[in-house]
Amino acid sequence: MTSTGIRLHAPAPGWSISADVVVVGSGVAGLTAALRCEAAGLTTVVVTKARLDDGSTRWAQGGIAAALGEGDTPEQHLQDTLVAGAGLCDEGAVRLLVTEGPDAVRRLISTGAHFDTDDGGGIQLTREGGHHRRRIAHAGGDATGAEISRALVEAVRARGLRTVENALVLDLLTDAEGRTAGVTLHVMGEGQHDGVGAVHAPAVVLATGGMGQVFSATTNPSVSTGDGVALALRAGAEVSDLEFVQFHPTVLFLGADAEGQQPLVSEAVRGEGAHLVDGDGVRFMVGQHELAELAPRDIVAKGITRRMQEQDAEHMFLDARHFGADMWEHRFPTILAACRAHGIDPVTEPIPIAPAAHYASGGVRTDARGRTTVPGLYACGEVACTGVHGANRLASNSLLEGLVYAERIAADIAAAHAGNGLHARVPAPVPDPERPAHPLLAPEARFAIQRTMTDGAGVLRSAESLEKAADQLQRLHTEARDALDENGKTAEPGVDTWEATNLLCVARVLVAAARLREETRGCHWREDRAERDDTAWRRHIVVRLNPDRSLAVHTTDSANFPPTRHHRLSQEQ
Numbered sequence: 001m002t003s004t005g006i007r008l009h010a011p012a013p014g015w016s017i018s019a020d021v022v023v024v025g026s027g028v029a030g031l032t033a034a035l036r037c038e039a040a041g042l043t044t045v046v047v048t049k050a051r052l053d054d055g056s057t058r059w060a061q062g063g064i065a066a067a068l069g070e071g072d073t074p075e076q077h078l079q080d081t082l083v084a085g086a087g088l089c090d091e092g093a094v095r096l097l098v099t100e101g102p103d104a105v106r107r108l109i110s111t112g113a114h115f116d117t118d119d120g121g122g123i124q125l126t127r128e129g130g131h132h133r134r135r136i137a138h139a140g141g142d143a144t145g146a147e148i149s150r151a152l153v154e155a156v157r158a159r160g161l162r163t164v165e166n167a168l169v170l171d172l173l174t175d176a177e178g179r180t181a182g183v184t185l186h187v188m189g190e191g192q193h194d195g196v197g198a199v200h201a202p203a204v205v206l207a208t209g210g211m212g213q214v215f216s217a218t219t220n221p222s223v224s225t226g227d228g229v230a231l232a233l234r235a236g237a238e239v240s241d242l243e244f245v246q247f248h249p250t251v252l253f254l255g256a257d258a259e260g261q262q263p264l265v266s267e268a269v270r271g272e273g274a275h276l277v278d279g280d281g282v283r284f285m286v287g288q289h290e291l292a293e294l295a296p297r298d299i300v301a302k303g304i305t306r307r308m309q310e311q312d313a314e315h316m317f318l319d320a321r322h323f324g325a326d327m328w329e330h331r332f333p334t335i336l337a338a339c340r341a342h343g344i345d346p347v348t349e350p351i352p353i354a355p356a357a358h359y360a361s362g363g364v365r366t367d368a369r370g371r372t373t374v375p376g377l378y379a380c381g382e383v384a385c386t387g388v389h390g391a392n393r394l395a396s397n398s399l400l401e402g403l404v405y406a407e408r409i410a411a412d413i414a415a416a417h418a419g420n421g422l423h424a425r426v427p428a429p430v431p432d433p434e435r436p437a438h439p440l441l442a443p444e445a446r447f448a449i450q451r452t453m454t455d456g457a458g459v460l461r462s463a464e465s466l467e468k469a470a471d472q473l474q475r476l477h478t479e480a481r482d483a484l485d486e487n488g489k490t491a492e493p494g495v496d497t498w499e500a501t502n503l504l505c506v507a508r509v510l511v512a513a514a515r516l517r518e519e520t521r522g523c524h525w526r527e528d529r530a531e532r533d534d535t536a537w538r539r540h541i542v543v544r545l546n547p548d549r550s551l552a553v554h555t556t557d558s559a560n561f562p563p564t565r566h567h568r569l570s571q572e573q
Contacts (some may be wrong), residue, residue: 003174003178003374004233004234004235004236004545004547005547006234006438006545006547007171007184007234007438008170008234008438008440008493008501009438009439009440009490010170010184010186010498011195011196011493012196013184013196013197013198014196014197015195015197015198016197017045017162017197017198017199017200018199018201019044019045019199019200019201020037020201020417021037021042021043021044021201021202021203021205021413022045022182022183022199022203022204022205023037023045023046023205023207024047024169024183024204024205024207024228025205025206025207025208025209025228025381025383026048026051026052026053026055026153026156026163027055027056027057027058027149027209027382027402028057028145028148028149028152028381028399028402028403028406029380029381029402029403029406030046030048030055030205030208030380030381030406031046031149031152031156032108032152032402032403032406032407032410033207033378033380033407033410034046034156034161034205035111035152035155035156035159035161036407036410036414037410037413037414038161040410040411040413042413042417044161044162045162045164045199045201046161046162047163047167047169047183047199048165048166048167049166049167049169049223049227050165050166050223051165051166052153052156052157052163052165053149053150054221054223055149055209055221055223056209056210056221056224056382057148057149057399057402058146059145059219059220059221059264060144060145060148060398060399061143061264061266061334061335062126062128062138062142062144062266062271062395063126063137063139063268063396064105064108064137064138064148064399065077065101065128065131065136065394065395065396065397065399065400066098066101066102066104066105066137066400067098067135068102068105068123068125068135069125069133071133072133072134072135074095074101074102075098076132076133077098077101078091078094078095078098080131080132080394081394081397082094082390084296084297084390084393084394084395085388085389085390085393085522086390086391086392086522086532087390087391087534087538087559088244088390088391088521088538088539088540088559089387089388089389089390090387090388090390090559090561091560092368092560093368093386093388094387096368096404096408097397097401100404100407100408101400101403104400104403104404104407105137105400108148108403111152111155112151112154112155113139113147113150113152114139114147115137115138115139115147116137116138116139116140116141123137124137124138126138126272127271128267128268128270128271128294128396129267129270129271129291129293129294129297130291130294130295130297130394130395131394131395131396136268136271136395136396138268140333140334141330141332141333142266142268142332142333142334143333143334144399146334148399164185164199166187166188167186167188168186168188168227168495169183169184169185169208169227169228169231170184170185170186170196170231171183171184171234171235172204172231172232172234172374172377173200173429174235174374174429175428175429176428178236178374178375179375179376180201180202180203180204180374180376181200181201181202181376181428181429182199182201182204182429183199183201183231184197184198185197185198185199186495186498188495198429200429203413203416204378205370205378205379205409205413206228206231206232206377206379206380207228207379207381207383207402207406208227208228208229208231209224209382209383210224210359210383211224211225211226211503212357212358212359213225213446213450213499213503214226214449214450214453214506214507214510215245215356215357215450215453215454216260216450216451216454217251217258217260217262217357217454218261218262218356218357218358219248219251219261219262219264219356219357219358220261220358222260225502225503226503226505226506227498227499227502228363228364228379228383229242229363229364229502229505229506229509230501230502230505230506232364232372232377232379232383233509233543233545234505235374235377236373236374236544236545237373237374237377238364238372238373238543238564239362239363239364239365239509239542239543239544240362240365240385240540240542240543240561241361241362241363241390241391241513241540241541242360242362242363242509242510242541242543243362243510243514243524244360244362244390244522244524245357245358245359245362245510245523246297246301246357246359246360246361246393247297247301247355247356247357247458247523248264248267248297248301248356248359249267249276249300249303249304249353249355250264250265250267250269250300250318250351250353250355251263251264251353251354251355251356251358252264252265252339252342252352252353253314253315253353253354254342256314259450263338263339265318265351265353266332266335267297267396268332269318269320269332269335270294270318271294272320272323272327272331273320273322273323274293274318274320274323275293275318276293276303276304276316276318276353277316277318277319277350278307278311278313278316278317279311279313279316279317281319284303284307284316285300296392296394297358297393297395297523298391298392298525301355301459302459302525304316304353304354304355305355305459305460314354315352315353315354316352316354317350317351317352318346318351319350320346320350320351321349321350323346324347325347328346339351355459357458359382359393359398360382361389361390361391361522361523362385362389362513363379363382363384363385364379364384365384365385365561365564366384366385366405366564367561367563367564368386368408369408369409370386370405370406370409370412371409371412372564373544373564378412378413380402380405380406380409381398381402381405381406382398382402384405386401387560387561388401390522391521391522392522392523438501439481440480440490440491440501441480441491441497441500441504442491442500443491443494443496443497443500445476445500445504446496446499446500446503448472448476449473449500449503450503452469452473452507453469453511455468455469456468456469456472457469457510457511459525460525460527461524461526461527462526462528463515463518463526463528464528466514467515469507469511470508470511470512470515473504473508474508476504477504477508477549480501505545509543512543512551512553513543513553514526516541516555517537518533518536518537519531519533519536520532521537538559539555539556540556540559540561541553541554541555542554542555
């Protein structure tokens with residue numbers, strides 16, 4: 001796979017640093033990879049878009065899933081994951097996750113993460129949607145992500161890892177042979193580095209999180225603008241399954257016009273016995289699935305949306321008044337505070353909820369070691385598509401996937417360095433192309449993209465809605481391209497324009513895949529193709545970017561991922 005030659009329009013790097021590996025992102029996946037690389041003796045630099053603890057991990061409420069409880073087994077965890085993934089999980093990838101997961105959680109605990117314990121000192125476990133056993137470890141009641149983030153950030157600082165905060169990664173650098181040579185980035189604000197610079201390294205780990213900001217309402221923080229997926233596409237990497245965006249069923253409804261990050265009401269609330277009800281107090285999920293409110297998220301989101309349509313309602317309700325004040329205050333203090341901050345008291349009234357964009361099951365395609373189709377470029381966490389999640393992520397598998405695959409990436413990079421002495425290799429990036437780089441969108445295009453995606457590619461999709469979305473996105477793409485081609489002008493380089501451009505890139509890929517998949521599967525719900533079609537569509541959709549910025553789309557032969565067709569760094573010398 002060769003680079004597309006496409007790069008964001010940006011000033012030339014004014015400073016540079018070198019390392020053995022650069023990790024982009026500071027969630028559970030990124031910091032785990034960085035700590036393991038550093039422990040292996042690799043010079044490691046962590047680049048993150050905001051502060052170290054500002055990624056999506058910090059917002060994770062429910063917990064981390066692993067077969068840690070009595071009577072539970074990795075095989076049972078595997079089966080629940082395969083069912084949730086609706087026939088598109090790569091079983092080998094899932095098996096790695098569930099078998100290596102328990103020990104990965106124990107290593108996280110040894111790093112300093114403190115999970116809630118029972119009276120006997122054992123890890124307290126709960127249930128969430130799609131799980132047939134209690135296997136969700138949590139911390140601070142409903143603040144698991146915050147605790148994991150705290151522990152990992154403290155470990156990074158204690159180990160003295162070099163970090164570059166408030167830095168938006170721009171593009172991948174490659175050498176003359178197309179191998180990874182580092183990244184360019186823009187540091188926002190004053191500090192040791194400022195403006196556009198570069199980190200030169202033979203290995204880059206993308207752990208940039210999700211792309212929820214492509215929709216108007218999401219549980220994702222404002223930094224989740226798909227930067228890693230867009231960078232990988234420009235670098236020539238393949239992405240897969242981007243049509244499978246999970247909409248969390250229970251997000252605090254703040255009004256039909258609410259935009260940006262919305263407060264999440266964790267699935268663990270339903271795991272502890274809360275009921276989904278309509279305006280008349282009727283439990284509408286009973287009879288729709290054997291697990292009722294604890295069915296996989298796509299089924300619950302569809303059930304809520306259907307009931308909203310039937311009753312012409314803007315939201316449904318989550319009723320947990322029977323918990324009582326004490327349980328709310330001790331088990332779900334974060335959610336309780338968020339609800340009360342918006343004038344809702346779940347102790348005395350049902351919580352208004354509606355689905356919102358939550359998690360990207362697809363992303364940059366990787367193999368079992370986190371290697372992408374670009375030599376030296378790795379991906380883990382939400383930015384990656386390992387094959388674990390299939391068409392719908394099982395609740396609380398995301399933190400576990402970040403842990404397990406980050407450790408596998410670090411092991412692969414360490415083995416490559418140990419076998420070839422790559423510490424001494426300083427990659428020589430190919431200079432920027434002389435022709436103008438990728439045109440940038442004006443900042444206000446972000447809102448047009450979000451409205452287009454929410455209307456045309458949200459929970460409910462159809463050929464008509466997706467065609468309209470594709471036309472609107474193509475118009476934005478064409479206008480930016482024509483302006484650059486005709487007079488060499490583009491929007492002023494800056495964080496807002498780079499983010500808007502990245503959002504358009506991932507939106508185009510998502511809509512292209514959603515239009516092609518003419519069936520309903522997992523969290524991809526086509527109103528005009530209501531049935532699952534295993535004969536035609538039990539396969540993955542893979543997309544890459546052509547040098548002319550058009551999309552190349554193909555399907556795999558089966559539900560299993562093909563090899564990424566490149567070898568370890570050790571085999572590239």
